[in-house]
Amino acid sequence: MNIEAMAARIWEAARELGLEPHPVSFEVVPHHVLYEVAAYGLPNHFQHWTYGRNYWLQKQQYEHGLAKIYELAINSDPVLAYILQNNSDVQKAFVMAHVMGHSHVFKCNGYWQETRKDMPQYMSAASTRFAEYEQVYGALAVERLIDRGLSLQFHVADEHHEPVPEPRAARIRTEFDDLLDLGRRAEVSPTQEKTAKPRHRVPPGRPNRLAAPTEDVLGYIIRYSPVLMDWERDILTVIREEGIYLAPYYRTKLLHEGFAVWTHQKILSMLGLTHQEQLEAAVTHAGVAVPHPLGINPYYLGWKILEKVEERYGRDEVIRIAGEEGDASLVRNYLDEAMVEEFDLYRWVRREEGGRPNRDLVWVVETTGWREVRDWLANRYARAPFPRIEVVDVDDQRGDLVLWQVGDENMDRRYAAETLKYCVDLWGGDVKLSCNLDGRREVMWRQAARS
Amino acid sequence: MNTVGLKTDIYDIQQKGNRDQQRHLEKIKGAVKENLKELVANENIISSDGKKTVVVPVRYLDEYRFRYDPKIDGGEGAGQGRGKSQKGDVITRRPAAGDGKGAPGEDHQDFEYLVEIDVETLAGYLFEELSLPNLDLTKKSIIVNEDERFGDRRKKGPLANLDKRATLKEAVKRRGTAPDAVFIDNADLRFRAWREEEKEVSNAVIFLLRDISGSMGEEERFLTRAVAFWIVLFLRKRYDRADIVFINYDTEAFEVDEDRFFHEGMGGGTRCRSALELTRAIIENRYPLSLWNIYGLQFSDGEDFDPEGAAAFLDTVLPWFQMFGYVEIEPEGNRGLWNSKLSAVYAGRGSFQRYGRAARITHSRDVWPAVKTLMGPEVTTG
Numbered sequence: 001m002n003i004e005a006m007a008a009r010i011w012e013a014a015r016e017l018g019l020e021p022h023p024v025s026f027e028v029v030p031h032h033v034l035y036e037v038a039a040y041g042l043p044n045h046f047q048h049w050t051y052g053r054n055y056w057l058q059k060q061q062y063e064h065g066l067a068k069i070y071e072l073a074i075n076s077d078p079v080l081a082y083i084l085q086n087n088s089d090v091q092k093a094f095v096m097a098h099v100m101g102h103s104h105v106f107k108c109n110g111y112w113q114e115t116r117k118d119m120p121q122y123m124s125a126a127s128t129r130f131a132e133y134e135q136v137y138g139a140l141a142v143e144r145l146i147d148r149g150l151s152l153q154f155h156v157a158d159e160h161h162e163p164v165p166e167p168r169a170a171r172i173r174t175e176f177d178d179l180l181d182l183g184r185r186a187e188v189s190p191t192q193e194k195t196a197k198p199r200h201r202v203p204p205g206r207p208n209r210l211a212a213p214t215e216d217v218l219g220y221i222i223r224y225s226p227v228l229m230d231w232e233r234d235i236l237t238v239i240r241e242e243g244i245y246l247a248p249y250y251r252t253k254l255l256h257e258g259f260a261v262w263t264h265q266k267i268l269s270m271l272g273l274t275h276q277e278q279l280e281a282a283v284t285h286a287g288v289a290v291p292h293p294l295g296i297n298p299y300y301l302g303w304k305i306l307e308k309v310e311e312r313y314g315r316d317e318v319i320r321i322a323g324e325e326g327d328a329s330l331v332r333n334y335l336d337e338a339m340v341e342e343f344d345l346y347r348w349v350r351r352e353e354g355g356r357p358n359r360d361l362v363w364v365v366e367t368t369g370w371r372e373v374r375d376w377l378a379n380r381y382a383r384a385p386f387p388r389i390e391v392v393d394v395d396d397q398r399g400d401l402v403l404w405q406v407g408d409e410n411m412d413r414r415y416a417a418e419t420l421k422y423c424v425d426l427w428g429g430d431v432k433l434s435c436n437l438d439g440r441r442e443v444m445w446r447q448a449a450r451s
Numbered sequence: 452m453n454t455v456g457l458k459t460d461i462y463d464i465q466q467k468g469n470r471d472q473q474r475h476l477e478k479i480k481g482a483v484k485e486n487l488k489e490l491v492a493n494e495n496i497i498s499s500d501g502k503k504t505v506v507v508p509v510r511y512l513d514e515y516r517f518r519y520d521p522k523i524d525g526g527e528g529a530g531q532g533r534g535k536s537q538k539g540d541v542i543t544r545r546p547a548a549g550d551g552k553g554a555p556g557e558d559h560q561d562f563e564y565l566v567e568i569d570v571e572t573l574a575g576y577l578f579e580e581l582s583l584p585n586l587d588l589t590k591k592s593i594i595v596n597e598d599e600r601f602g603d604r605r606k607k608g609p610l611a612n613l614d615k616r617a618t619l620k621e622a623v624k625r626r627g628t629a630p631d632a633v634f635i636d637n638a639d640l641r642f643r644a645w646r647e648e649e650k651e652v653s654n655a656v657i658f659l660l661r662d663i664s665g666s667m668g669e670e671e672r673f674l675t676r677a678v679a680f681w682i683v684l685f686l687r688k689r690y691d692r693a694d695i696v697f698i699n700y701d702t703e704a705f706e707v708d709e710d711r712f713f714h715e716g717m718g719g720g721t722r723c724r725s726a727l728e729l730t731r732a733i734i735e736n737r738y739p740l741s742l743w744n745i746y747g748l749q750f751s752d753g754e755d756f757d758p759e760g761a762a763a764f765l766d767t768v769l770p771w772f773q774m775f776g777y778v779e780i781e782p783e784g785n786r787g788l789w790n791s792k793l794s795a796v797y798a799g800r801g802s803f804q805r806y807g808r809a810a811r812i813t814h815s816r817d818v819w820p821a822v823k824t825l826m827g828p829e830v831t832t833g
Contacts, residue, residue: 036468045467049478050514052471143474151516291531293542301531344532348542363542366527377529387517410520418515438520 003028006093006271013270014100018319019263021103022117023078026096030085035059037082038072041246044124046238047131048146070288071095073102075245077117090280093271094264101263101322105256108323111248114158119245126238133231145232148422149239155217155389156243213390217403217423218243220391226399227428236426250385254327258302261289262310262318265303294348294363296377304343305334327381331374340370347376387411387435401427405435413437420446475512479566482509484576491577491822492815494673496570497680504569511564574684608642617641655690655744655773657683658730661712662751664701664721671780675750676713677818678778678810678825682748685826690744696733700726702756706733721754723793724761731768740771747775748825753791762796762803769802776825777809 007026014021029037037043039055062068070091074080081099083092106112116122134142214220218240222233249256268281289300310318321330339345349366352359367373387409393402401423405411416435423431424446433444483490486509490496495505530542604617621639626632659679687693697712698704704725707715726749734745755761769775779794794811797803810821 032468039468047467047471049471049474052468052473052475053512055468056472056475147514150514153516155517291533293532294528294530296529296531344534344536346530346532346536346538347527348530349527353544360544360546362544365532365536365538365540365542367538368536373529380529387519389517405517410523412518412520415515415518419517422515 003089003092006089007096009271010093010096010100010267013097013267014104014263016270017263017266018315019100019104020108021079021100022076022107024073024081024096024099024103025078026081026083026099028083028085028092031062032059034069034072034082034084035062037074038069041242042074042120042123043080044120044127046123046127046146048143048150050150070284071098071102073099073106074120075106075112075115075117076120077107079103079106080120088280090273090277091284093273094268094281094284097264097267097271098260100267101260102256104263104319105252105259105322109248109252109255110324111251111326115245115248116241119242122241123238126234130235130238133235137231142235145235146239148426149218149236151419151422152218152221152426153239153243154247154386155215156219156240156247157214157216158244213392213404215388215390215406216240217389217391221401221423221426224394225427228426251326251328251381254296254298254302254381255322255325255330256302257298258304258306258330259318259322261285261299261303262306291344301343301345302330305330305339308339309334328378331381332378335370335374335377337370340368340373344368345370345373345377347373389433389435395430395432398429400430400432403431403433403435405433408436408441410436410439416444417446420444424448476566478512479509479564480568480572482512483507483566483568483573486510487573487577488816488819490573491681492674492677492818496573497673497677503571504567505573506565506567507573509564509566570684574681574688577681578685578688603644603646604641605644606638606640606642608644612642612644614641614643652691653689653744654692654694654742655686655746656694656696656734656738657686658696658698658733658745658747659683659712660698660700660704660723660726660730660747660749660751662701662721662723662749662754663699663715663717664719664752664754671752672713674780674812674815674818675778677815678750678812678821679748681818681822682746682776682826686746694738696730698726698729700729704729720756721751722756722761723749723751724757724764727761727764727768731764734768734771745772747772748778749776750778750780751793752781753779753793755793758792758796761793762800765797766800766802769800769806772806774825775803775807777803777807778821778825779809779811781811781813 011024035058036055039058040051045051058069070084072082079099079102081096081103083095087095106115130142218236222228222236222240228236265285268278273281289297289303291297291300306318306321309321321334325333335345346365346368348363351362351364353362354360388406390404390406391401392404394400395402403423416433416437420431420433428448430445430447432446434441435444436442437444486507490507493505493507495507532540532542604614618635618639618641621641622635625636625639626634661675683693683695695709697707697709699707699712699715700721700723701717702720702722702725706729730747734740734743738745777794777797779791781791794809797807797809800807803809808825810817810824812818812821
């Protein structure tokens with residue numbers, strides 16, 4: 001069977017299975033192209049050294065045979081999928097079948113439905129503009145800005161759902177307040193009153209002085225920072241759009257990969273492969289779906305759960321799950337005692353044994369109790385991959401940006417301090433962050449350079 | 452395209468990956484600068500004799516962002532066995548390295564790149580960091596240097612070296628004023644000749660003195676080497692010509708080659724006066740003070756049979772030195788610098804206070820401060 005006919009046949013099979021995927025545009029590429037797209041996340045992505053680093057690391061892993069990328073599917077309409085040139089026909093069929101599962105989740109899953117489906121085009125146009133900015137403003141200026149933007153890339157929210165609140169009008173505390181306020185209340189920019197004495201105090205408890213706090217930190221800065229130029233706003237806006245576009249990945253990793261494995265298993269059984277081909281497909285499958293003793297392989301666990309669901313409730317339930325659940329709810333709703341035992345899931349802890357200088361780190365099974373394991377996993381999947389940060393206030397007098405960490409998990413102090421410097425650059429004024437450091441709530445305050 | 456499409460293309464031209472990869476590498480090299488303090492005692496560099504490039508570790512370059520405290524992660528997790536796992540089963544174990552964070556392959560936390568960098572560049576960073584003063588370059592010798600170029604022209608010379616082009620030019624010039632004159636006159640002849648050039652060369656000689664009595668082990672040898680490496684490198688960079696004289700001593704002193712200098716070891720007593728006497732003799736015989744800048748570095752464990760005698764002798768030679776560094780290598784590190792026999796006596800001498808520098812090393816992290824003390828900006832020239 002030639003590969004185009006195979007692609008058509010696989011599409012048919014996906015439809016027969018009951019899937020409703022986005023159309024898929026497959027591209028057969030040499031490995032350096034695949035690794036490049038994987039490192040950047042999109043073809044024609046804007047340039048930045050962090051992607052160069054990822055590309056380099058991935059290439060090295062590939063060259064040393066440590067890690068291999070089998071498939072790469074990009075959320076858009078149509079879905080863009082990449083296949084390695086030097087894979088065998090069976091491996092290509094395997095990847096195509098697998099991608100049908102991803103495409104279905106991209107199209108039907110609630111987390112994914114509202115993401116930009118024109119992201120590749122949007123990003124491609126943006127990267128052309130960025131290259132022009134490099135010509136005009138210098139590559140270093142563009143790089144510095146992207147450094148700062150990327151540090152806040154996941155502190156974004158889709159404005160359609162959480163409108164960004166306006167900053168409170170600046171208030172001047174004198175007896176002539178009302179007179180001074182006449183006609184200018186709304187125009188005072190947040191940083192105009194920079195010369196006032198710093199106030200080393202942040203309100204106790206959770207300051208909640210914006211009408212509604214927002215997690216769209218980057219969006220808020222883009223909208224209200226008085227120091228950004230238009231081209232800078234453009235770059236930051238693109239970074240923010242990408243952040244919103246990528247966010248569902250963290251919510252649906254287990255589901256996505258599990259469902260894709262489930263789909264390729266189903267579709268491959270429908271293609272009428274010869275014994276030889278079936279064997280090759282099984283070997284490829286076994287290379288992907290293996291349990292990990294110190295972590296969760298989403299391909300394996302996700303697939304195993306869905307397989308059990310199908311056994312009990314039928315195929316339609318699996319397809320419904322692909323459309324409606326996320327990782328946390330999949331685990332919470334479906335992982336039960338029998339599965340935990342059969343899949344041999346456990347929770348481990350790391351201990352230290354022995355004294356100096358022969359200290360050992362030992363990883364030990366702490367519990368195989370199904371409720372503990374399930375709850376731990378569900379909580380882990382529900383947890384945001386980054387600390388959640390909100391804009392809660394803009395200081396009246398000087399326009400300081402006040403940020404608040406939601407929740408009580410400790411943050412990395414050095415990273416927080418450096419990121420805060422970036423925020424100061426973008427905001428053009430002081431930034432304060434109330435967050436958990438070494439088990440205590442502290443306020444970190446970074447001051448802008450005063451001229 | 453409504454359902455499923457397939458395209459293949461030609462991908463000969465690699466695109467942005469390479470540029471960003473280059474930029475990343477540039478940034479890594481920049482990061483080397485920030486790691487200098489750790490790198491000065493890096494074994495690969497110290498033992499890089501003659502090699503142009505060395506491979507050094509650089510911490511993973513991360514982009515800053517708000518993230519959880521890495522100490523939280525890695526301490527617990529979920530996993531999947533191959534069946535019948537029980538509470539208390541040991542999944543894996545490994546020796547705790549460093550601060551022992553992170554599960555194997557878990558994060559980039561402690562990840563390091565190995566980066567190739569040339570020693571010259573590294574030394575440049577280092578000396579920049581030390582903000583070293585202009586040392587005295589006034590003592591210079593003059594040598595006659597024959598330029599490689601066979602470029603000079605003269606009116607006399609062997610016919611074989613006749614420069615025909617230059618000769619014709621001369622003839623044309625002459626006939627320009629007198630058109631009827633001879634085609635080529637003897638006065639037109641030009642011969643090629645070696646260019647002779649006088650050049651001033653700044654000279655330095657570095658005396659490395661090492662106490663080889665008992666207590667110098669592998670670790671101490673390495674520390675000696677690290678300190679000597681940077682100082683020699685620095686002086687070689689500053690002076691056109693730098694000689695190194697290696698002297699080992701116990702109760703007697705010997706001039707040795709580099710290999711023996713670092714590796715020789717003996718039991719028994721120490722009399723550092725012997726090394727100072729030999730140093731003096733070598734200077735008198737080979738390194739006239741009018742032409743040579745003299746530097747000295749003494750490595751010792753601080754023990755000596757005759758510290759007073761050494762110190763008294765020191766007074767006679769020390770004024771010849773631009774800088775004389777006394778480096779006490781003491782692995783246990785439980786004694787203060789000026790508490791050893793030798794250092795206490797040195798410290799009391801006016802000549803040492805004027806021309807000497809002292810540093811103490813117990814650990815590789817002391818190498819940087821030691822180099823800084825010995826070569827730092829407060830060194831004024833003698």
